[in-house]
Amino acid sequence: MPTELLLAFAVAGTFVLYSIFGGADFGGGVWDLLASGPRKAEQRALIARALGPVWEVNHVWLIVGLVLLFSGFSRAFAVLTVALHVPLTLLLLGIVFRGTAFTFRTYDARGDLVQRRWGLVFSVASVISPVLLGMCVGAVVSGRIRVEGRVVVSGFFAPWLTPFSVAVGVLALCLFAFLAAVYLTAEADSEPLREDFRRRALLSGGAVFLAALGVLVLAREAAPRVWSGLLHAPFALALHAITALSAVATFVLLWRRRFSWARVTAAAQVGFIVLGWAASQYPYLVVPDVTIQAAAVSPNVLRLLMVAIAVGAALVVPSIVLLLRVFEARPPRT
């Protein structure tokens, strides 16, 4: 496989991992906002406990994806940051407020009012950020970002302010909320709490289905390239089949209260949706003017980046496994 394809695959991989890990963190914020019922406080405490040790790490996938994009496909990065300047800036504000509010809430544990205010900032930012992220993805796949030479000619609003982009944003929000709810069923340490999130998982799973349907309907008009990619790309149908299977499996497992397995299939479902998106826009990085091959940097730089990825993986993967194992086994409640 040519090196630029390998690297493109690595970039897609970081997006998959960011969705599976970082996405669930956004979802946690959504459920923090929507906490309700008699166990409102316990739900929020569970979310805070589950996020605390890992959210900084989960956030790094975004940075790694970004760095690989600008190191390996510099031209595409420049195009995207010009065309999506506005939503990316708003997304950044969301990320800033989300991260700092969560930390301030955790490390300044006094006064319910202060806690609630930071909690509100955290959860509102958690809702807005995934929508913006999805809108950027929607703009990229819709083919409305137009480039001539190195110049973006499609303006700074038109590509991402469309019903289709908004629909992709909503889909991202529903997906992340769904993922978080499924994860939290497995993290919960009491039966009623578990049932709370089981109900939320089933409901948001339904919302994912509806949002995906909406995106699909709009895609035919708004993103013809992806529409045909969804149906005709070589691996697309296989990827969709796996996605559909994981979705059904997650529902069945949730229904039968097999929460640890539901977590795996839900992660697979989200991962394959992201991969399906990536496959459907192949060979374009920015549909329809920038291809992977055209944006790729010189071969020796690509090779070096592959070395960096290998070294990074050798250091990072065992460390993450260690982190997850340390916080996997929950001590008995005190």
Next chain:
Amino acid sequence: MDDLLYARAQMGLSLAFHIVFAAAGVALPVLMVLSDWKARRTGDADYRLLSQKLAKGTAILFAVGAVSGTVLSFELGLLWPEFMGQYGEVIGFPFSLEGVAFFTEAIFLGIYLYGRERVSPGLHLFSGVMVALSGAASAFFVTLVNVFMNNPTGFTPTPTGPTNIQPLVAMFGPGWQYQTAHVLLSCYQASAFAMAGIHAFVLLRHPGSAFHRKALAVALPLACITALAQPLVGDFLAKHTAEARPEKLAAMEGLFETQRGAPLSVGGLPDEETATMPYALEIPRALSILAFGDPDAEVRGLKEFPRENWPPVAKVHLSFQLMVGTGSAMALLALVTLVLRWRRREWPSGPRMMRAWLLASPLGLVALEAGWMVTEWGRQPWIIHGVMRTSEAVTPVPHLAAPFWTFTLVYLFLGLVVAFLLARQVAGTLPGREADDAH
């Protein structure tokens, strides 16, 4: 202001904000691990509390540093798309390695902060060490990018962009040793001085507090060593700049005319229009000695370079003076402190020294910010020296005033919140107050 200036102001502001947290992210883990290690060795409850307080401080500062760093990595493209579009491939490699370092830092910080009760003491301490090492590695790799922007190598420039790219050559541009050492030292120095000042402040009010004396004794060695080492490294860097970037040195010194046996100017307000520098105190031949180690050496003045390539002389000169001034003050205080430490066999804690350390507390950060301004303003009007002008790199997106003011307000707000939270952390350790629960 035009859009270029707004873009520069936003980038500058973001860096100025981030650099404070980045410095803390490099240095605080070292202080945290030191106190943790002392706590384990002595079983002393004060050291244990100190390491917990430092861990909380690290967590707060790291989170702000992580998000402001994320902003910066996006802003590279949002504000300077031509720079990243053309040269992303040349400087992407150190950024990728920085990504790896950021990863290990976040992972082991998670284990350190949340794992105190879950992992073995050895693994816990090891995690802290990994956080400290990763932080230093991050700063190292990011500084290499700045070295490249100042002394670009490892490619052949063409009108359509760089060709013949050798990322490893580009990564270790000329003078990389000096600049990375200078930056790393400044991180430790700024944090150690800030911490020493905080505890000196409490000791002035509560002279007997054992906790704060111990905390001071953790901060002072690092503060003194770095404050004395920094002028040496700075001197190497200045000599390198004299060779590699003579117009930058001339701007730093406010030297307009090329001369043999050039004097060193202390103070002074350079005037680009008249090419003079009134109000300066001149030390004969000192600049020639400092720059080339020879009292008769020729130092090139700004007039040898095209006017349109001059950096903003007054800003660079004043920042440089500020950096050298604060650096000298810190070195002097370190020297006095070490002499007292040697004569009395314990770290000084009398009111006069405590007032001095309190006054010196912000100097490390002032020097760090001033030094950063020297290097950034000193590189103007280039984003990559001699290759690409800042005005060629800026984004075509209009109305850049909007994001500039937004981020200014956000950073102002976050800065105030962090200061408030850290003050509360310290307040929790005052004698008579109950130490609040730590993670």
